[in-house]
Amino acid sequence: MKDSAGIEGLVSELQGIVGVDRVSQSRAVREQHGHDESYHAPQLPDAVVFARSTEEVSAIVKACSARRVPIVPFGAGTGLEGHVCAVAGGVCIDLSQMNEIIRVSPDDMDATVQAGVTRKQLNEHLRDTGLFFPVDPGANATLGGMSATRASGTNAVRYGTMRENVLSLKVVLADGRIIQTSRRTRKSASGYDLTRLFVGSEGTLGVITEVTVKLHGIPQHVAAAVCPFPTIEGAVNTCIATIQCGVPLARIELLDDDQMAAVNAYSKTDYKVAPTLMLEFHGTESGVAEQVAMVQEIAAEHGGTDFQWATLPEDRERLWTARHNAYYAGLAVRPGSGGLITDQCVPISKLAECLVATKQDLEGTPIPSCIVGHVGDGNFHTVLMIDPADKEEFARAAAINEKMVLRSLALGGTASGEHGVGLGKRKYMETEHGEALSVMRAIKAALDPANIMNPGKIL
Amino acid sequence: MKDSAGIEGLVSELQGIVGVDRVSQSRAVREQHGHDESYHAPQLPDAVVFARSTEEVSAIVKACSARRVPIVPFGAGTGLEGHVCAVAGGVCIDLSQMNEIIRVSPDDMDATVQAGVTRKQLNEHLRDTGLFFPVDPGANATLGGMSATRASGTNAVRYGTMRENVLSLKVVLADGRIIQTSRRTRKSASGYDLTRLFVGSEGTLGVITEVTVKLHGIPQHVAAAVCPFPTIEGAVNTCIATIQCGVPLARIELLDDDQMAAVNAYSKTDYKVAPTLMLEFHGTESGVAEQVAMVQEIAAEHGGTDFQWATLPEDRERLWTARHNAYYAGLAVRPGSGGLITDQCVPISKLAECLVATKQDLEGTPIPSCIVGHVGDGNFHTVLMIDPADKEEFARAAAINEKMVLRSLALGGTASGEHGVGLGKRKYMETEHGEALSVMRAIKAALDPANIMNPGKIL
Numbered sequence: 001m002k003d004s005a006g007i008e009g010l011v012s013e014l015q016g017i018v019g020v021d022r023v024s025q026s027r028a029v030r031e032q033h034g035h036d037e038s039y040h041a042p043q044l045p046d047a048v049v050f051a052r053s054t055e056e057v058s059a060i061v062k063a064c065s066a067r068r069v070p071i072v073p074f075g076a077g078t079g080l081e082g083h084v085c086a087v088a089g090g091v092c093i094d095l096s097q098m099n100e101i102i103r104v105s106p107d108d109m110d111a112t113v114q115a116g117v118t119r120k121q122l123n124e125h126l127r128d129t130g131l132f133f134p135v136d137p138g139a140n141a142t143l144g145g146m147s148a149t150r151a152s153g154t155n156a157v158r159y160g161t162m163r164e165n166v167l168s169l170k171v172v173l174a175d176g177r178i179i180q181t182s183r184r185t186r187k188s189a190s191g192y193d194l195t196r197l198f199v200g201s202e203g204t205l206g207v208i209t210e211v212t213v214k215l216h217g218i219p220q221h222v223a224a225a226v227c228p229f230p231t232i233e234g235a236v237n238t239c240i241a242t243i244q245c246g247v248p249l250a251r252i253e254l255l256d257d258d259q260m261a262a263v264n265a266y267s268k269t270d271y272k273v274a275p276t277l278m279l280e281f282h283g284t285e286s287g288v289a290e291q292v293a294m295v296q297e298i299a300a301e302h303g304g305t306d307f308q309w310a311t312l313p314e315d316r317e318r319l320w321t322a323r324h325n326a327y328y329a330g331l332a333v334r335p336g337s338g339g340l341i342t343d344q345c346v347p348i349s350k351l352a353e354c355l356v357a358t359k360q361d362l363e364g365t366p367i368p369s370c371i372v373g374h375v376g377d378g379n380f381h382t383v384l385m386i387d388p389a390d391k392e393e394f395a396r397a398a399a400i401n402e403k404m405v406l407r408s409l410a411l412g413g414t415a416s417g418e419h420g421v422g423l424g425k426r427k428y429m430e431t432e433h434g435e436a437l438s439v440m441r442a443i444k445a446a447l448d449p450a451n452i453m454n455p456g457k458i459l
Numbered sequence: 460m461k462d463s464a465g466i467e468g469l470v471s472e473l474q475g476i477v478g479v480d481r482v483s484q485s486r487a488v489r490e491q492h493g494h495d496e497s498y499h500a501p502q503l504p505d506a507v508v509f510a511r512s513t514e515e516v517s518a519i520v521k522a523c524s525a526r527r528v529p530i531v532p533f534g535a536g537t538g539l540e541g542h543v544c545a546v547a548g549g550v551c552i553d554l555s556q557m558n559e560i561i562r563v564s565p566d567d568m569d570a571t572v573q574a575g576v577t578r579k580q581l582n583e584h585l586r587d588t589g590l591f592f593p594v595d596p597g598a599n600a601t602l603g604g605m606s607a608t609r610a611s612g613t614n615a616v617r618y619g620t621m622r623e624n625v626l627s628l629k630v631v632l633a634d635g636r637i638i639q640t641s642r643r644t645r646k647s648a649s650g651y652d653l654t655r656l657f658v659g660s661e662g663t664l665g666v667i668t669e670v671t672v673k674l675h676g677i678p679q680h681v682a683a684a685v686c687p688f689p690t691i692e693g694a695v696n697t698c699i700a701t702i703q704c705g706v707p708l709a710r711i712e713l714l715d716d717d718q719m720a721a722v723n724a725y726s727k728t729d730y731k732v733a734p735t736l737m738l739e740f741h742g743t744e745s746g747v748a749e750q751v752a753m754v755q756e757i758a759a760e761h762g763g764t765d766f767q768w769a770t771l772p773e774d775r776e777r778l779w780t781a782r783h784n785a786y787y788a789g790l791a792v793r794p795g796s797g798g799l800i801t802d803q804c805v806p807i808s809k810l811a812e813c814l815v816a817t818k819q820d821l822e823g824t825p826i827p828s829c830i831v832g833h834v835g836d837g838n839f840h841t842v843l844m845i846d847p848a849d850k851e852e853f854a855r856a857a858a859i860n861e862k863m864v865l866r867s868l869a870l871g872g873t874a875s876g877e878h879g880v881g882l883g884k885r886k887y888m889e890t891e892h893g894e895a896l897s898v899m900r901a902i903k904a905a906l907d908p909a910n911i912m913n914p915g916k917i918l
Contacts, residue, residue, distance in 0.1 A: 107703060107808035150648040161646050163655075164623060179895040185804045186836045187620050188873035189609040189659055190880055190891055191917055192899045196622075196655030200648055217705035244566060246676035287746050345644045349566035377645045414647040421649055432649055436638040439906065440651045446905035447898065458650055 007046045010067055010091070014049050017059045022050040022097075033074050033084065033092040037139065037327075039338040039386065039394070040082030040423055045072055045092035052097050054170055054178055054209040061207060062176035064091050068450050071174075073203040075116060075145030078137070080341055081422025083149065083202050087456035093207060095144055101125050102210065110167055110184055112212040115144025122213075131215040134159035137418070138324045143211040149420040150200030154323065157243070157376030158250045158282065159216055161418065162199050169198050170210035174448040184212045197443070202420055203454035205447050219282035223292060224251075224310040224319055227299055228274035232256055232359055232371075234302035235275040236352045239375040241298045243348055247291050251280035252376040253323055256359065259330065259370035259383075266329030267322035277304065277375075278323055280316070326372045330383035334368050337385035340397045343425075344408040345379040345417025354411055358382060358404055367397055379417035406431070421458040429458070466505045469526055473508050473550070476518045481509040481556075492533050492543065492551040496598065496786075498797040498845065498853070499541030499882055504531055504551035511556050513629055513637055513668040520666060521635030523550050527909050532662040534575060534604030537596070539800055540881025542608065542661050546915035552666060554603050560584050561669065569626055569643055571671040574603025581672075590674040593618035596877070597783045602670040608879035609659030613782065616702075616835030617709045617741065618675055620877065621658050628657050629669035633907040643671045656902070661879055662913035664906045678709075678741035682751060683769040683778055686758055687733035691715055691818055691830075693761035694734040695811045698834040700757045702807055706750050710739035711835040712782055715818065718789065718829035718842075725788030726781035736763065736834075737782055739775070785831045789842035793827050796844035799856045802884075803867040804838040804876025813870055817841060817863055826856055838876035865890070880917045888917070 014023045024030070025047050035042035046069075051057045064071050070090030077084060086092060098114035101122065105111065106129050113122060120140045122133050135146060136153035145151070147169060152161035159165065167184045181194035198205060229235040235254050242249060254277055255263065261273045279295065281288045296307060310316045322329075331339050346354045355371070362369045362382065373380020382404065384397040405415050405428050415421070415428040429437050441459055444451075466484075473482045483489070484506050494501035505528075510516045523530050529549025536543060545551060557573035560581065564570065565588050572581060579599045581592050594605060595612035604610070606628060611620035618624065626643045640653035657664060688694040691713075698711050713736055714722065720732045738754065740747045755766060769775045781788075790798050805813045814830070821828045821841065832839020841863065843856040864874050864887050874880070874887040888896050900918055903910075 105806070105808060107699075108806045109703070110806075150652075152646055152648075156646060163646070163652065173898070177894055177897075179898060180893065181895055183868075183871060183873045183891065185806055185838075185871070185873050185876070187611055187615060187622070187838060187876055188804060189611075189802075189875040189877045190873045190884065191659070191888060191896070192664075192902060193609075193622065193652075193655045193659055194895055194898055196652045197902075200650070200652055205651075219705075240566075244568070246678075284746075284749050286749065287743075290743050290745065343648075345647060347564070347567045347569075347644060349564060379644075379646060412642060412644070414642045414644045414649045416648040417644070417646055418648045425649065429650060432642065434639065435636055436640055436653055437650070438636075439632070439638060439653055442905040443651060443656075443902055446901045 006067060010063060010069055011047050013063045014047065014060060017063065018049060018051065018056055024048045033077065033094065034086055036077050036079035036082060036084050038080040038082060039340045039388065040085055043085040043087050045086035046089045048092045048094055050094045050097050054172065057093060057172045057207050057209050058176045058178050060091070060093055061172050061174065065175055065450070065452060068452055070452050070455050071207065072454050073148065073207045075142030076118060076140065078139030078141045079145065079149060079422060080419045081424040083420060083422040083457060085423060095209070096142065098209065104129065106131060109215045110212060111215055112210060113143055115209050115211060116142050118142050119146065126215065130218050132218050133213060134216055135162055135165055136324070138327050143213065144208045147199050147208050147211050148202050150418070152374065152418040154251045154253055154320070154374060156374060157252060158248060163196060165214045166195055166199050166211060167214055168195055168212040169208050171198055171206040171208055173206045174450070174453050200420070202422065202457050204444060204457050204459070205453060221285045221288045222280065222282055222316065223288050224280040224316045225307045226271055226276060226278050226319065227304045227307045228272040228276045230303040232275040233352060233356060234304060235277050236355050236375060238277060238299045238302045238304055240348055240351060242295055243376055245294060245298065247294050249279060249291065249376060250282040251278065253278040254373050254375040254380065255326065256371040259326055259372045262329040262333045262370055263322050263326060266332050267325060269322055278319060327383060330370050331385055334385040338388040340384040340386055340401055342382040342401050342404045343416045343419040344404055344413060345377065346408050346411045346413030348378045350411040350413065351375060351378050354407060355380060357407060361400060361403060365396065365400060367393060377417065423457065426458065465526055469522060469528055470506050472522045473506065473519060476522065477508060477510065477515055483507045492536070492553065493545055495536050495538035495541060495543050497539040497541060498799045498847065499544055502544040502546050504545035505548045507551045507553055509553045509556050513631065516552060516631045516666050516668050517635045517637050519550070519552055520631050520633065524634055524909070524911060527911060529911050529914050530666065531913050532607065532666045534601030535577060535598065537598030537600045538604065538608060538881065539878045540883040542879060542881040542916060544882060554668070555601065557668065563588065565590060568674045569671060570674055571669060572602055574668050574670060575601050577601050578605065585674065589677050591677050592672060593675055594621055594624055595783070597786050602672065603667045606658050606667050606670050607661050609877070611833065611877040613710045613712055613779070613833060615833060616711060617707060622655060624673045625654055625658050625670060626673055627654055627671040628667050630657055630665040630667055632665045633909070633912050659879070661881065661916050663903060663916050663918070664912060680744045680747045681739065681741055681775065682747050683739040683775045684766045685730055685735060685737050685778065686763045686766045687731040687735045689733070689762040691734040692811060692815060693763060694736050695814050695834060697736060697758045697761045697763055699807055699810060701754055702835055704753060704757065706753050708738060708750065708835060709741040710737065712737040713832050713834040713839065714785065715830040718785060718831045721788040721792045721829055722781050722785060725791050726784060728781055737778060786842060789829050790844055793844040797847040799843040799845055799860055801841040801860050801863045802875045802878040803863055803872060804836065805867050805870045805872030807837045809870040809872065810834060810837050813866060814839060816866060820859060820862065824855065824859060826852060836876065882916065885917065
């Protein structure tokens with residue numbers, strides 16, 4: 001915002017809506033809201049408003065809209081592509097205080113929550129229902145943010161991403177109107193799929209204020225295992241064969257040797273430092289036993305024979321917490337570093353080629369790195385630990401990232417498997433989508449003609 | 460089209476694009492293309508063009524667009540809500556000759572087909588791959604039409620609808636431009652979900668010319684059964700409890716006593732005439748045995764003890780063919796009748812209430828009817844067999860349909876579980892979607908400003 005008189009008038013209006021205490025122009029608060037957990041440079045909003053209801057968000061958006069002031073929705077700030085950077089200043093709407101679990105229906109296996117509820121909060125709330133919410137990005141993100149970025153995680157191979165798990169959204173549009181994107185029935189053929197349009201729209205079409213999600217029954221039996229492999233090819237080929245055999249794995253995660261070393265150091269584990277699969281099986285006791293037998297047979301063919309099992313809940317918890325902290329473990333390898341994290345995703349038939357070429361690229365660079373991925377979906381990340389102050393190193397890392405994105409695209413893949421476009425992947429949208437990008441632009445222009453909703457993202 | 464000189468000029472242009480033989484203005488061809496399999500009165504296009512490639516469709520659309528002539532895409536003509544009725548005349552683009560299976564990737568478990576490929580054609584093609592395509596509306600519809608109407612069927616409870624099974628679409632936009640809606644990776648967070656936007660858009664945003672779909676592994680073991688119940692409540696409560704217990708059923712279909720009588724007469728079967736569940740179980744041999752044991756226990760609690768098993772492929776084929784022909788069986792109860800078929804879908808916790816109230820409504824009317832449904836999804840249909848010539852009877856049937864739609868909406872459900880909006884459900888869009896309908900209108904206006912793409916449908 002260039003016009004500081006304008007922002008003062010708006011701030012008074014916002015204070016009138018939510019009260020003086022929930023509007024901040026302090027540098028500390030603005031700094032906290034101007035960046036996420038990635039390498040993207042902070043860009044501060046002019047003001048931060050803490051909303052507590054959809055109606056407040058609507059009033060805030062109307063006030064901003066009347067002055068054409070940009071709006072950036074903010075959940076937990078755990079994004080990885082600069083989604084919350086206020087590239088044009090404006091007002092950040094912090095939704096973290098909208099953290100009410102509105103309804104849980106065990107009979108329908110669904111729940112409606114305010115956008116600021118985090119995935120861990122929801123699962124703690126569900127503890128006694130026999131149900132759980134499966135989508136699990138590494139961070140304890142909010143469901144609003146996860147919807148906005150079409151997040152996924154380790155369970156997606158079995159339970160789907162936010163695309164498959166969001167049943168309906170409440171959204172405040174760019175002019176302040178409030179819509180419900182659909183009914184919460186399991187299926188519907190009634191009109192355009194607005195739910196899926198807003199899932200992954202990254203705040204550019206509206207502010208998500210409520211999320212209705214599918215829940216899933218906690219499986220009768222769960223087993224988890226860690227299995228090292230002599231080569232990364234062995235690990236990835238085990239994954240590919242397992243998926244192609246139709247084994248209904250709940251999780252199949254690949255970590256390379258560098259990532260395993262980082263995990264051991266960060267999470268005080270003593271796993272073998274080798275390319276490794278972390279697996280989880282859900283089902284009945286005999287169903288899990290069948291899955292395990294099939295995967296062990298496939299893994300053995302690729303040199304993976306040393307399965308280390310975690311069947312007790314606390315052992316599994318430790319295993320998956322270590323996995324969820326893989327990104328932070330990577331950063332800790334080089335204290336003070338920032339992470340440039342890639343998000344490659346290809347058809348699974350191209351995964352081995354893509355992963356092996358990526359590993360070779362990394363061997364040729366002095367920048368510390370590790371690979372971790374949701375290989376059952378054809379998705380993996382390379383974390384490049386860079387010195388945020390070293391511009392030359394950043395440029396080298398960015399060049400590696402670009403090479404990897406273009407390789408994914410050349411192999412029929414996408415620029416982002418799960419982190420979203422934000423600032424970091426915008427330049428690849430034309431290559432990935434071609435003419436379809438103009439359709440996205442037309443939709444954006446139709447729903448946000450003044451371009452105030454999280455401007456500068458995706459398009 | 461009022462302007463017959465205009466249509467003549469356009470016809471010449473279309474003949475220049477596809478050749479004289481593939482443009483028809485004959486009354487017989489236009490009549491064949493002016494209606495679907497439902498009660499909706501035929502409304503004829505001015506001309507029918509048979510396209511054989513995306514490029515031809517693009518050229519046809521450009522020619523129509525230049526003259527602002529309406530376009531109606533046509534697949535197999537098996538819709539049930541009047542989607543292909545040419546309410547404003549114009550050009551019907553028949554895609555049935557675009558029936559090439561472009562690629563099948565067993566490794567990625569996906570396939571790309573032209574829009575005119577039917578579901579049975581695809582599955583016959585897949586016969587030796589160990590894979591199948593699960594979405595199965597009653598009719599042998601085209602994949603283009605199934606995408607356009609967000610179709611589902613008996614397998615949706617386990618394998619999802621077209622929403623979950625379409626990975627990407629090739630679409631000709633209203634101005635003739637060609638887009639690919641996304642890459643075919645299993646997941647992506649790269650921009651707006653155009654794939655899901657076009658799935659269910661019913662030809663109103665563009666013409667779907669190619670469809671990339673997920674395939675699924677043929678299960679190791681399959682068992683199917685038919686089980687009659689003393690009451691419809693017993694059958695529906697068995698379904699609800701089974702879903703809530705997390706049994707991963709492949710199919711669970713409910714047919715009421717009237718529907719079973721119709722099936723017996725039409726398909727020469729001798730099932731007991733009673734409220735009945737038709738079930739199918741997919742998995743390993745022991746997995747199926749576990750599922751069967753659980754369902755038998757639940758069914759017994761609700762009076763369903765007489766399971767009749769079909770384990771041989773030919774017996775299962777006979778069972779499911781009888782089920783797929785349920786609509787035609789219903790119509791055959793009253794020779795010469797047309798079907799007014801409802802498409803109720805509610806949260807499963809409301810299913811028993813909705814179904815029982817529906818059955819009571821039907822008992823009070825002289826119009827022959829039967830109920831059949833995908834109850835695992837909360838979705839069921841009432842077929843009212845009406846005399847197409849009897850306006851009073853039609854009005855009575857329409858009033859029953861309206862009561863049922865409004866009941867579904869009041870119970871948190873949707874006006875259409877799987878048949879789409881077309882002409883028949885338009886009047887309920889405002890009640891179902893409220894303000895969100897304006898977002899649909901804005902998208903329509905942005906992508907088809909002259910309103911030439913299947914005008915008069917959905918909105």
